[in-house]
Amino acid sequence: MNHPPxxxxxxxxxxxxxxxxxxxxxxxxxxxxxxxxxxDRLYTFNLAGMFLPVQWTWDNLRALLTETSFLTWIRNSLMxxxxxxxxxxxxxTSAAFAFSRFKFYGRRGGLTLFLAIQAFPGILxxxxxxxxxxxxxxxxxxxxxxxxxxxxTLVFVTWNLKGYFDTIPVDLEExxxxxxxxxxxxxxxxxxxxxxxxxxxTALFGFMAGWGEFFLANILIPAPDAKKTAMVGLFQxxxxxxxxxxxxxxxxxxxxxxVVLIFLWLQRYLESGLTVGGVKx
Amino acid sequence: MIGWTGRRKSFTIxxxxxxxxxAITIFSVYPFVFNAFISLTNRSKFRPNPDCSQTxxxxxxxxxxxSTEQRGMAEPFSFNDPxxxxxSDLLGGLFTKESVLALLTIGAIVAPLIVAGVVNGRLGKxxxxxxxxxxxxxxxxxxxxxxxxxxxLGDAYNTLLESGDxxxxxxxxxxxxxxxxxxxxxxxxxMALILNNDYIRGRTFFRVxxxxxxxxxxxxIMMSLIWQFFFRGNGTxxxxxxxxxxxxxxxxxxxWWSFAIVVLVNLWYTYPFFMVIxxxxxxxxxxxxxxxxxxxxxxxxxxxxxxxxxxxxxxxxPAIVLSTLTTYKVDAVVWGITxxxxxxxxxxxxxxxxxxxxxxxxxxxxxxxxRMGAFAVILxxxxxxxxxxxxxxxxxxxxxxx
Numbered sequence: 001m002n003h004p005p006x007x008x009x010x011x012x013x014x015x016x017x018x019x020x021x022x023x024x025x026x027x028x029x030x031x032x033x034x035x036x037x038x039x040d041r042l043y044t045f046n047l048a049g050m051f052l053p054v055q056w057t058w059d060n061l062r063a064l065l066t067e068t069s070f071l072t073w074i075r076n077s078l079m080x081x082x083x084x085x086x087x088x089x090x091x092x093t094s095a096a097f098a099f100s101r102f103k104f105y106g107r108r109g110g111l112t113l114f115l116a117i118q119a120f121p122g123i124l125x126x127x128x129x130x131x132x133x134x135x136x137x138x139x140x141x142x143x144x145x146x147x148x149x150x151x152x153t154l155v156f157v158t159w160n161l162k163g164y165f166d167t168i169p170v171d172l173e174e175x176x177x178x179x180x181x182x183x184x185x186x187x188x189x190x191x192x193x194x195x196x197x198x199x200x201x202t203a204l205f206g207f208m209a210g211w212g213e214f215f216l217a218n219i220l221i222p223a224p225d226a227k228k229t230a231m232v233g234l235f236q237x238x239x240x241x242x243x244x245x246x247x248x249x250x251x252x253x254x255x256x257x258x259v260v261l262i263f264l265w266l267q268r269y270l271e272s273g274l275t276v277g278g279v280k281x
Numbered sequence: 282m283i284g285w286t287g288r289r290k291s292f293t294i295x296x297x298x299x300x301x302x303x304a305i306t307i308f309s310v311y312p313f314v315f316n317a318f319i320s321l322t323n324r325s326k327f328r329p330n331p332d333c334s335q336t337x338x339x340x341x342x343x344x345x346x347x348s349t350e351q352r353g354m355a356e357p358f359s360f361n362d363p364x365x366x367x368x369s370d371l372l373g374g375l376f377t378k379e380s381v382l383a384l385l386t387i388g389a390i391v392a393p394l395i396v397a398g399v400v401n402g403r404l405g406k407x408x409x410x411x412x413x414x415x416x417x418x419x420x421x422x423x424x425x426x427x428x429x430x431x432x433x434l435g436d437a438y439n440t441l442l443e444s445g446d447x448x449x450x451x452x453x454x455x456x457x458x459x460x461x462x463x464x465x466x467x468x469x470x471x472m473a474l475i476l477n478n479d480y481i482r483g484r485t486f487f488r489v490x491x492x493x494x495x496x497x498x499x500x501x502i503m504m505s506l507i508w509q510f511f512f513r514g515n516g517t518x519x520x521x522x523x524x525x526x527x528x529x530x531x532x533x534x535x536x537w538w539s540f541a542i543v544v545l546v547n548l549w550y551t552y553p554f555f556m557v558i559x560x561x562x563x564x565x566x567x568x569x570x571x572x573x574x575x576x577x578x579x580x581x582x583x584x585x586x587x588x589x590x591x592x593x594x595x596x597x598x599p600a601i602v603l604s605t606l607t608t609y610k611v612d613a614v615v616w617g618i619t620x621x622x623x624x625x626x627x628x629x630x631x632x633x634x635x636x637x638x639x640x641x642x643x644x645x646x647x648x649x650x651x652r653m654g655a656f657a658v659i660l661x662x663x664x665x666x667x668x669x670x671x672x673x674x675x676x677x678x679x680x681x682x683x
Contacts, residue, residue: 004480013475017487020472023549024494030517031507047524050517091300098297102290110298112669116661117309119668121610123641124657127319127650128312128343135343151308154301183293214502214613215641231502235617238506245510252503263496264489267557 028256034249035060060246070251072226073233076142080217080229081210084146085203088153093199096161097187101170114155122152123215130220140227145220149213153206160205164198165191201269204262211259230255313661315341320367320654324358326647332357358651367655374444383437383444390428397421414586446630446639447656454635457544458608462601464548469555474589476556477563488560495553505617508546509533512618536632539619543633547614555600562596563589602671606664612637636660 005013036056037049048054064070099107122129129148130139138144172194173186181189192199214231221227228236234251237244318341331338333345361367374380401417404410442449472491476484497504511517512532519529532538566589574584612635615621621634621642630639640660644653 005478010480013478013481016471017475017481021487021490024491024553027504027507027511027549028493028497030511034510047521050521091304094296095298095301098294102294102297104291104294110302113305113310115668115672116665117305119606119664120309120313120661121612121637121640123612123637123644124653124660125309125312125316127644127653128315129308131315131343132307132312135346147308150304154304155309158301187297208499212500212502214616219645231500234503235506249507252507255500255503256497259499260493260496263499264492267492267495 028253028260031249031252031256034245035253037246037249061250063244064247064250068237068247069225069228069233070230070247070254073228073230074255076227077211077230080142080145080149081207084149084153084210085206087146088150088157088206089199089203091150092154092157093161093192093195094187096158097165097191099158099162100165101173101191102183114159117151117155118159122148126216126219129216133220140221140223142221142227145217145229148216148220149210153209156209157202157206160202161195161198164195164202168194201266204266208259208262313657315343316654316657318654319650320652320658321360321364322358322651322654323361323366324650324654325652326649328356328358329648329650330355330357332359361651367652368659370652371445371447371655371659374448377444379440380444380448383440386432386437387434387441389432390425390434393421393424393428394418447659450630450634450636450639453630453632454609454611457540457611457633457635458605460544461547461551461608462605464544465552465555465604466597466601468548468552469559472552472556473559473563476560492553492557494549495551495557498550501550501613502617504550505546505614508542508549509618512538512542533619534623536623539623539633543611543615543618546618547608547611550614551604551608554604555597558596558600559593562593565596566592598674602674606667606671609635610637610664611635612641616641 030050033049033051033053036053036058038055038057038059098104099111133139133141133144133148138147168191172190173181176186176190212231213229214235217229218232218235221229221232225233230251234248234255237248237251318337331342331345333339333342333348339345363369375384397417397420401414404412404414404417438452441452475481476488476491478484481487509516513519514531514534518532522529530538532542570588570592571584574588579587615633615635615638619631619633621638622631624631624634634642640653640656643649643656
């Protein structure tokens with residue numbers, strides 16, 4: 001339906017586009033404004049201050065970095081999320097390859113099991129997970145949290161990479177097989193190098209899932225403050241009696257910006273990953 | 282396919298998948314089985330500990346693995362009598378005479394719409410339709426509204442709400458899904474159609490900017506807190522209103538305001554996903570079809586309903602199914618904004634306390650472990666069935682199994 005639109009239609013389209021842009025960006029812009037507002041206040045009685053940075057201060061950011069454990073939380077989150085992603089990739093890639101390439105008894109059942117796990121929210125098995133972790137002494141421990149995340153991330157990684165391996169033609173491996181290349185060699189020497197970009201993208205998605213997770217982290221690491229992840233730490237900051245809005249907003253912006261940038265860079269893969277892997281987290 | 286056989290093949294395949302299988306068994310399958318056992322007991326805040334002298338708990342219960350010593354002063358939990366007590370507590374309300382009647386009433390009210398859909402599908406296959414599609418839908422809708430008025434939809438709804446927390450929470454969640462999904466779709470479609478127009482400038486820019494909320498949804502819990510500030514009693518919206526001398530309500534203390542806000546914020550997060558999917562679908566439609574339609578003098582609306590929407594179907598259907606399931610399981614968005622409130626009366630679920638929020642609150646505030654185990658099992662059965670069914674209708678994994 002690509003005719004040159006009538007002038008009225010065109011203006012209406014631009015108005016809708018601009019309204020949608022404001023709708024999309026204002027909440028984030030608002031957080032930026034709150035981060036720079038003096039006096040740790042969420043709002044201002046000055047109407048212009050709701051939309052423009054009429055006053056600006058770095059005090060909130062400074063206070064956040066020096067007076068709270070924010071940097072420790074960030075470090076914890078980085079560690080947990082990246083270790084989860086790397087471990088899941090390390091374990092899951094070979095399974096994905098097997099599910100994509102080999103025919104074996106229980107393969108269909110295994111794939112259905114993965115779907116079942118994907119459908120079932122992790123919160124509901126939290127009691128059991130917490131008890132296992134308590135029994136092996138990993139409750140309130142980052143390692144335990146990583147293990148709890150691992151199950152969900154593994155399913156995502158395996159499905160996603162299986163979808164990718166399915167798109168690599170098997171001809172190369174068959175040619176190599178004639179030359180005497182076994183299944184392990186064809187996995188390590190042929191499929192893995194070809195899948196390198198998919199591995200990176202999958203790892204980043206796994207990382208972002210761990211980075212933004214709140215419920216499991218909140219329960220499995222209740223204390224101390226220095227062990228919390230960034231989401232839990234900031235959430236608690238926003239639920240204190242006298243909420244330090246400015247600091248909270250600074251922290252929110254600091255967490256948000258890298259996520260948005262990574263996501264925008266990844267989104268072209270997301271579309272194809274969605275049709276290939278077929279499962280969105 | 283790689284053709285080697287025998288024992289070596291089995292070992293190799295096992296080596297490939299064993300680590301994954303092991304991790305999933307420990308952290309997904311085992312917790313679920315454990316949950317299923319707990320769902321048969323009266324485990325709660327007051328009876329938190331197992332009786333490790335019983336063989337079954339020595340095997341299933343992690344706290345019994347290292348020592349069988351009795352923990353705590355409280356009496357250990359035990360199997361319920363009858364054993365399905367938690368399940369009947371959760372679902373029992375559905376099987377009373379009043380609830381069955383209410384369910385039948387609601388079914389009767391929805392039936393005309395389903396009939397309209399079926400009739401429309403039949404008519405669509407004919408070359409010439411005696412009545413336009415909208416007329417069929419309108420007729421169905423009118424019959425539904427008349428029936429709702431005659432049979433008393435409100436009474437039926439209230440009866441169901443009173444038949445138990447689990448059912449109440451589920452009804453509200455389903456209501457939430459029914460409100461959300463069409464909004465996601467309509468807004469996503471509108472924006473995709475605009476962005477697909479070649480005569481609009483800066484489309485790449487707008488496309489990137491408009492998906493920023495989707496990106497923000499990876500840290501949904503924190504972004505929802507920022508949204509919450511808008512709607513506090515003296516939050517942003519009311520501050521802006523105050524500048525014009527208007528005193529706004531305390532949005533988060535009012536049932537329908539909270540509901541609308543949670544819908545709005547989820548719309549903010551999710552419609553870009555629809556927009557991107559629909560945009561991809563639009564770009565795969567060949568322009569020839571529209572040219573041919575132009576020659577035949579088809580209006581913009583006719584082109585939309587007869588070309589665009591039918592051809593978008595394979596792209597949109599999986600997206601709708603997928604987000605129906607994720608919307609049903611909504612958690613962080615609601616937790617950040619209302620925490621399931623507003624709560625009217627102690628022990629009652631709040632107005633926006635959807636399924637996952639309810640589960641979280643029950644497990645970690647009420648600590649009714651046994652009942653929540655049953656809750657989890659019921660949800661699992663429902664969600665798994667829904668997933669399998671959705672795979673059938675969308676053929677999402679067509680080829681993925683091969």
